[in-house]
Amino acid sequence: DIQMTQSPSSLSASVGDSVTITCRASQRVTRYLNWYQQKAGKAPKLLIYAAYRLQSGVPSRFSGSVSGTEFTLTITRLQPDDVATYYCQQSYSSPQTFGQGTNLEIK
């Protein structure tokens, strides 16, 4: 199975800051990498698909990038509504696997 190592596991930032979450794949996944946002008690929401493509309706403050097997999710101009857990997911090979999640808090 492809392991997705996500870091950090938690972070705290202030409104207006920029934050970056990293996900490293144990094997090649090309661009088959998605990012989800999950708020407490809710279903996940797709933010980014195919490594860097912004899902319709998602603010442009969210962006994705890739370098080899390292993927990053960047959130700029942090808002209180961004408080959530963020997950990466590889859909390159079965079983599809998720990172362990990053809890984002606002200071």
Next chain:
Amino acid sequence: QVQLVQSGAEVKKPGVSVKVSCKASGYTFANYGITWVRQAPGQGLEWLGWISVKNGITDFAQKFQGRLSMTTDTSTGTAYMELRNLRSDDTAVYYCARLGSGVVSGCDYWGQGTLLTVSS
């Protein structure tokens, strides 16, 4: 608008089966796959598998082979996930999600989740 509405919470004893439904609306059901994901209490997301609504092809995580079934009913626009021989560690919220139509796509719409509690 696209909606996926799942069946209600279930409480089951170890060893029995559960079947969770996921009724889709607002789009052409046959044109998208359905993915099932679960989340144990306080834990992360776990992919169970995927079914192509168009041709019924399935792909399950190896750990569930033999215990998991996924089916669809195109006449009602409903997907089903059945998990057999339940264990206590199957206690989780189970989500269905629509798989986007692109070659490289994520799950763009999700059900509200179904809580399954397995306890003797």
